Amino acid sequence: MNGKSFFIDLSKCTACRGCQVACKQWKNKPAEKTENTGSHQNPPDLSWMTLKLVRFTEKTIDGKFNWLFFPDQCRHCVDAPCKMVADSEVEGAILQDEATGAVIFTDKTKDISIDNVRPACPYDIPRVNPETKVMFKCDMCIDRVQAGLLPACVQTCPTGTMNFGDRDEMLALAEKRLAEVKKRYPQAILADPKDVRVIFLCLFPGDNYYKYVTAEAGAPRTMTRQAMLARLTRPFARILS
């Protein structure tokens, strides 16, 4: 049993934001007070109240204009650097569910600094509630999944962009779709499929969509000692797993 995975097929995403809203609804998260800042992307970024966010980017690629949509969320890394950082500070603050592989933040994260955890994440996901200091991100709707339901974002997606299931099945689907879309989009890639449980199929190299689509695509970032350590231990951890 290889746990669970998402497959997010960006060739089908219409940015309807059903996933963004369904996530808020299931998690009962408050709405943020937003304003239009000249973009349709709103809220402007992930936060402790917004765990799933559709990012909008306009980009001309090879002479053709594109409006690219990226439904961002935690990737549930197979070996999660955030957890390694947390483990070195407060045992049990970040857990990994054995059956699914879901990486889960607990209330104990309030005792760790976000400045240590967020830079460790190659995808810039963790966010903190500034009042309670508790950290938040997607938890794979572990309560739903354990009850045999799909995550809320997958359940609501009308176009087939969001998929969820056994990891082997999702990897196979991802490879199949990659082969299909490559005929029209030869630059298409799967973003870090071996390392994460949320596998994006991108029609163009990841950085066209957003800075942190793949682990390597992110610009150099200031790292804390813990984060650096966590990164260094990753290949080792991979071998162990």
Add this chain to the structure above:
Amino acid sequence: MTNHWIDIVNSDCIFIIGSNPAENHPVSFKWVMRAKEKGGKVIHVDPRFTRTSQHADVFARLRSGSDIAFFGGMINYILKNNLIFKDYVVNYTNAAFIVSDKYEFKDGLFSGFNAEKRSYDKSSWAFVKDDKGIPKKDPTLANPRCVYQIMKKHYERYDLKTVSKIAGTPEKDLVEVYKTYTETGKPEKSGTMLYAMGQTQHTVGVQNIRAMSIIQLLLGNIGVAGGGINALRGEANVQGSTDQGLLFHILPGYLPTPTAAMPTLADYNAKNTPKSSDPMSANWWGNRPKYVASLLKAMYPKQDLETAYSWLPKLEPGKDQSWLSLFDAMLKGAFKGFFAWGQNPAASTANSNKTREAMSKLDWMVTVNIFDTETGSFWRGPGMDPKKIKTEVFFLPCCVSIEKEGSISNSGRWMQWRYGGPKPLGETKPDGDIIYELFEKIRELYQKEGGAFPDPILNLNWDVATNHVFDPHKVAKLINGYFLTEKTLKVGDADKTFKPGDPVPAFAMLQADGSTCSGNWIYCASYTDKNMAARRDKTQTEMQAKIGLFPGWTWAWPVNRRVLYNRASVDMNGKPYQPEKAVIAWQDGKWVGDVPDGPWPPMADKEKGRYPFIMTTEGFGQIFGPGRNDGPLPEFYEPLECPVNEHPFSKQLHNPTALIFAGEAEKRAVCDPRYPFICSTYRVTEHWQTGVMTRWTPWLLEAEPQMFVEMSPELAEMRGIKGGEKVIVENMRGQLWAKAIISERIKPFTVMGETVHQVGIPWHYGWVYPKDGGESANLLTPSVGDPNTGIPETKAFMVNVRKA
């Protein structure tokens, strides 16, 4: 829709114009995506690059309001390159019909125009008939007076260069769209056209749809799987409400509203029952007297038909009573009271300042809604002085859709039964109960006080409740209809006797003699021995499964037919043109697949066969449409507000029959330097209509919190506007602020050699809530309309944009 949502998947080419399904009909895009996966192509034509355009194989920009030029160009391209589906065009459309010698088209005007009345005498648009009264035809299509040749000549003027010049679409993009779509003219291919308000909200709205229909008929795309003319409805039950006669000009089931010129039922039937002398034409509307009689009996079962008819309200002949006219009359104090039921006209109606002022002329207004609206609170809105407004407003809170039982009819004509979910909140009530209780009270008052013309009120069949609670099943059964007296009819080959109270099995059994009732003939067969709309059976035959027909899933009007005009999907012998996705087929002396458009054998049977377009008098698809108010063929005219003062097709700048109102003529900007930019209104995924439901839904408001205006980087630079800053959008009718969204998705057009900018604004906001959300886009839209429907021209008007 002639077809239905699932059927989109069967299409080889999906042509999306005047709509943005990825954003406004997100679930429909499931089927678009599946069609793409199967190799289907998607074309999107729009002034603006939207979330739909991103998924299109071909995207082309056109200036708002230039659609007929664009379509005329495609018709010309089809005819010039001989891309028609010849057998279909000759056998199933009126292309071969001979048109009257008196018909003429000259410099933008059709024959019979009366400039003073701004209307046409249509008599010269008639077809020539033989001595038996059957339209004369030339199947070779060579006769210069046949529809095909007249159409060819009409659209010769729409060459690529001219179309490009006025629509602002580059010639190469025109060719790419035309070439890609006309591939579906091959018999084995099908193409569908999806449209919404971007096509209809114009002073040529009906002719926009006519132009699409002509293309679909020329390519043989009507009646087939993956084809058709498909209106994406903007509300879950707008199809149902239209079916039930919501609009002023029709009674339930698309029966024309009687006018004062038809004082008796006999007059009404004589005027409204078309006659055909051609034995092969089914001329289905020839049955109209049966449907009217059954409707009258549903309302007044105890009265004779003439008495019942005499109680129906009658329109003044020739007088438009559509939405804009209603508010124009309200402004003039023509009536005292107004029910705004489940609607928000202070934000949804074109020229909202006029609408809001009109409401101040009323004595009373009742609003029924789930939240406060700009309509219910108009008297305390911007620029209003509550002390000076006499209108008394009553607010009746209703429950929400999921809290009540009943049916909705979707775009694909599926009547779907819904069970009530949670109990209505607090003292809110289902609309049915509100109407029921209101009418009980009204009738009580009439009983007590008499009043003017009490008979229609006192005698109305009001058996719609059980234990004084509104009963949707009783209403659904009445809409289906039942026998009122014992009747023996032929069912198949045998006689069957129906007793009073027995449901009428299908509309073919409705009677003109008053022995049946039916609240809406097209829904007859929906509630017989069981509630067909409540079915959820996924069983299909192998043939049906190939096209996802699902005949056991809910129920579609008419008689559970899923694809209209499906007799045009087979050849003269009943053999499907597209065997791999056949809708119907004639096998061993009977039809299989979908419910055919009538039981008759295929057309090759010269005795029993019938033509496929059974709802037209002659039985043929109408390329030449002699019934419309603005001409039998679509012709290009500029919107009533436009950036040019001439166009290349004629000297007739605007639709000469467009609906306009006295005193407002000077308030239109034509080539007015003060208002140089074209503006269009639209919706976003996150909000719905005027936002009455969605503005109060925090997670949706969070995603689209404020009024915005989308513009090109070029326009922003010209006006010194930065993204995210507040700007003013204004014209002669009003002014509002909006946040600037500057994007390459919007581009300036080159029109008649000049650069023309277009901007776009959503119509979801209003002053009531949220306070920093902005105002309604309809403050800026003009109250001018289509001459056939009265729909306002909110998709193309002129504005200025400047820094706030």
